[in-house]
Amino acid sequence: MSLLFRAVDGVCGYGLTAIVSAVNFELCAGEFVILEGANGSGKSTIIRTILGTQVSLGGSFTWNIPQEKIGVVPQDLPIDQSLPVTALDLVLTAFLSGGKAVRSQAMLALEQVGMESLAHRRFGELSGGQRRRVLFARALATDPACLILDEPTVNMDAETELALGELLHRMVTVEQKCVLATSHVTAWMNGSRVLRVEGGTVHG
Ligand SMILES: Nc1ncnc2c1ncn2[C@@H]1O[C@H](COP(=O)(O)OP(=O)(O)OP(=O)(O)O)[C@@H](O)[C@H]1O
Ligand SMILES: [Mg+2]
Structure with missing residues (x-):
């Protein structure tokens, strides 16, 4: 395992x-942690600290993949909900460039979390669980090698929680992705x- x-x-x-x-642990491809x-x-x-948004106080935290290969769902929603952005706009912020291919990749990610029908709905008008699903899509959209999810199922109903768990387990076993999640599920x-x-x- 790499x-x-x-x-x-x-x-x-x-x-x-x-x-x-x-703190001593490793993350490898094909692992769900x-x-x-x-x-x-x-x-x-x-x-x-792993993501580098907080400086470490000691020891070493070393990635073997570039930052753009890491997809993140933070615990706190970092988005001002009064902003006039749609769910799709938000997923598109994961990319550094625009264009048709990127748009269809973003739509595919929304589909994976069952949010394609609400792609053009304003982000601030979505329910808490729907907003979290959009953030999930944003993390998936760039096809990351590693997904880091902090309480990703907060506000999600049991069915969505299970469906996303299955999606993640599939990504790990079939696509050899790595997932690190804090979760009580x-x-x-x-x-x-x-x-x-x-x-x-x-x-x-
Ligand atoms: N920015 C900060 N400055 C100082 N202390 C902090 C800061 N953020 C968190 N803490 C403290 O660090 C400790 C751990 O907090 P942390 O948010 O990592 O816990 P957690 O395990 O993620 O909890 P939860 O299950 O509630 O999400 C807590 O005592 C908290 O008060
Ligand atoms: Mg926490």
């Missing part, structure tokens, strides 16, 4: 405060490697 990412003796936190230490742990245990902090854990964040470190 190695995509490795954390060695990583320390994640804010300022002088370490939240999680001795779930990061679980109580609220406030440090899951999002680890994700932000038990159905997603079947066939996944579970890393538990507890007591200021990562177990498993």
